[in-house]
Amino acid sequence: MGDRVGTTQLEPVPEPKYWHLKTVLSEALDSEFSVGEILPNERDLAARFGVARATLRQALEQLELEGRLQRRRGVGTTVAPPRVGVAVGPARHTWPGTAGDAWQTEGCATVVPPAAVADALETGREEEVHVVRRSRVSRGQPVAAELLYVPAVSVPDLTAIDTPSGTARARAVLRELQRLELEGRDRAVELGSARAEDAKELDRLPGAPVLVVTTRFHAEGCTAAVSVATYRADTCRLTFGDEGAVEIHDGPERRAS
Amino acid sequence: MGDRVGTTQLEPVPEPKYWHLKTVLSEALDSEFSVGEILPNERDLAARFGVARATLRQALEQLELEGRLQRRRGVGTTVAPPRVGVAVGPARHTWPGTAGDAWQTEGCATVVPPAAVADALETGREEEVHVVRRSRVSRGQPVAAELLYVPAVSVPDLTAIDTPSGTARARAVLRELQRLELEGRDRAVELGSARAEDAKELDRLPGAPVLVVTTRFHAEGCTAAVSVATYRADTCRLTFGDEGAVEIHDGPERRAS
DNA sequence: GAGTGGTCTAGACCACGCA
DNA sequence: GCGTGGTCTAGACCACTCC
Numbered sequence: 420m421g422d423r424v425g426t427t428q429l430e431p432v433p434e435p436k437y438w439h440l441k442t443v444l445s446e447a448l449d450s451e452f453s454v455g456e457i458l459p460n461e462r463d464l465a466a467r468f469g470v471a472r473a474t475l476r477q478a479l480e481q482l483e484l485e486g487r488l489q490r491r492r493g494v495g496t497t498v499a500p501p502r503v504g505v506a507v508g509p510a511r512h513t514w515p516g517t518a519g520d521a522w523q524t525e526g527c528a529t530v531v532p533p534a535a536v537a538d539a540l541e542t543g544r545e546e547e548v549h550v551v552r553r554s555r556v557s558r559g560q561p562v563a564a565e566l567l568y569v570p571a572v573s574v575p576d577l578t579a580i581d582t583p584s585g586t587a588r589a590r591a592v593l594r595e596l597q598r599l600e601l602e603g604r605d606r607a608v609e610l611g612s613a614r615a616e617d618a619k620e621l622d623r624l625p626g627a628p629v630l631v632v633t634t635r636f637h638a639e640g641c642t643a644a645v646s647v648a649t650y651r652a653d654t655c656r657l658t659f660g661d662e663g664a665v666e667i668h669d670g671p672e673r674r675a676s
Numbered sequence: 677m678g679d680r681v682g683t684t685q686l687e688p689v690p691e692p693k694y695w696h697l698k699t700v701l702s703e704a705l706d707s708e709f710s711v712g713e714i715l716p717n718e719r720d721l722a723a724r725f726g727v728a729r730a731t732l733r734q735a736l737e738q739l740e741l742e743g744r745l746q747r748r749r750g751v752g753t754t755v756a757p758p759r760v761g762v763a764v765g766p767a768r769h770t771w772p773g774t775a776g777d778a779w780q781t782e783g784c785a786t787v788v789p790p791a792a793v794a795d796a797l798e799t800g801r802e803e804e805v806h807v808v809r810r811s812r813v814s815r816g817q818p819v820a821a822e823l824l825y826v827p828a829v830s831v832p833d834l835t836a837i838d839t840p841s842g843t844a845r846a847r848a849v850l851r852e853l854q855r856l857e858l859e860g861r862d863r864a865v866e867l868g869s870a871r872a873e874d875a876k877e878l879d880r881l882p883g884a885p886v887l888v889v890t891t892r893f894h895a896e897g898c899t900a901a902v903s904v905a906t907y908r909a910d911t912c913r914l915t916f917g918d919e920g921a922v923e924i925h926d927g928p929e930r931r932a933s
Numbered sequence: 934g935a936g937t938g939g940t941c942t943a944g945a946c947c948a949c950g951c952a
Numbered sequence: 953g954c955g956t957g958g959t960c961t962a963g964a965c966c967a968c969t970c971c
Contacts, residue, residue, distance in 0.1 A: 751956065
C-alpha cells in the first residue's frame, strides 16, 4: 500500500517522458488500484519517478482527460469510476421537458443569444429570446448543463403578463413549446471548454473539457428551438441508441483489482 | 500587421492569467485575424503580454482545443478554419463499406481486440478477429481513423484460403458482412486521446484530443461487428442527422475579418 | 495550519520544417 | 542553420479543503 507505483526509473527513451509516464501509470491503475482510491500526491509521485512536477502533471492531465483519474484541489487525486453512459439519442421526436426526461428545470431568463444560436434560430442577432436553464444529474453527480433557446415566435401564447421568472416561467415555456408539432431534429457533438458558469454547475474548473451537444428542433418549417447542452467530458460517454438496439447505460468493462 | 494583438498589460485580476489571456486572444482572433493567418511566435507573444511562455502556451492550448488555432512544430501557429461538420448519424441501417460511404478502406489484419471490444463482441478475450482499417478525409484533411472489428463467425464464408492481406482482404470482409441482415446499431461518443498510431494518421501528436465514436452493429441477435472511429476533436464537429432535418455539413457562423 | 492540486516563472534543450 | 513549437526543470506562491 502506497508503494505500488514503484520507484521505477524511466529508462532514456526517445518517447516523451510524460507519455511513457502516462503509460506506466495507466497500467498501474489497471492492475494495482481500485476505484475511488487516492493516489500519492503530485510531489511524491514526481520524486518517485525522478521527474519534475510539471512533467508528472502532464501525464496526470492526460489520464484525467481520458476519465481515468479525478483530481480535486485541496483534496487529492483519486481513481475515477468508469465513464457513465448518458443517453442522448433515442426518445425520438419529443420536445425537451416531456414527461420523465432526464433533465431538471432550473430557471428561465430572456437574453440575446450567441451569434451562432441566433443564426440557427433565424432570429436577428440582436433579438432577445427565452432561455431555459436545465441540468442533468447521474449517479448523484451533475453531468450536464443545458441552455435551451426559444424565440418568442415559437411560444406565441406566452404573453409577458404574469410569467414570473424562475422555474415557473421555465415550465410555462416548455409547456407552450410542446404544443407545436415536432417535425425533426438534428444534432451535432463537438469538443469545447467549460465557460465559467457551466464549470461551476458541473463542479469543475473553468476551461475543463466538455462535450457540447447542439440540438436544433424543427417545427412549422423552421427551427423552433435550439438546445446547447454541455456534458463533462471526463466522466461521460454519450450514447445514441437506435431502434432494435440494446441500450447500454453503463460501462461494464475495464478495471481489474 | 503584426501588432494587432497589442502589448496589453494584463491588469491584476483574481482570474488566472492564462484564462484572461485566452479571452483576449480569442477576441483578437475574431476581430483582427482571418483564417489561415499566422500568429507571432510564442516567445514574442509571451513577451508582449508580459507572461512566461508556459503561461501563454496554456492559453494557446485551450484555443487549439476549441478549434480556433492550429499549431505545427517547425512551422508556427495559424488561425484555424471553422470546424468541419462530419456526418456520422444518418444513413440508417447500412453496413460499413456500403457504396459511397465516406470511408476509404486501407487494409485488414487479424488481431486480438482490446478487452472492451472483445466484451462487446462476446468473443473470448483471447480470440482473434478481423480488423479492417479505414480512414476518412474531408476537405483534403484526414479527419478520422477507424478500426472495424469483425469476428470470424460474422463472415463464415470467408475462408482462410486465398484471402490476401491488405485492402483486397479488407474489401472481402466488408462484402461478406453486408450479406447479413442489419438489425440495429448503437453508438457512443466520448473524449479520448490519440494513440501513437492514430495520431500519425491524423497528422497530430500522440495524445491529441479525439472524439471516439464506438458503434455496435447488431445482426442475427448478437453484435456482429464493432467499429471504433477516432475523429480529430480540434477540427471536427460530429453531426447526427434525423429524418426531416436539414443537414448542415459546415459551420456557417463565426469569424469576421 | 497542514496538505492538496492549480498557477506561474525563467530558464534550457530537443525535434521538426524549411530555405 | 535558423526559427518554430514541444518537452522539461526546479523552483515559487496561491486557492482550496479538511482537521
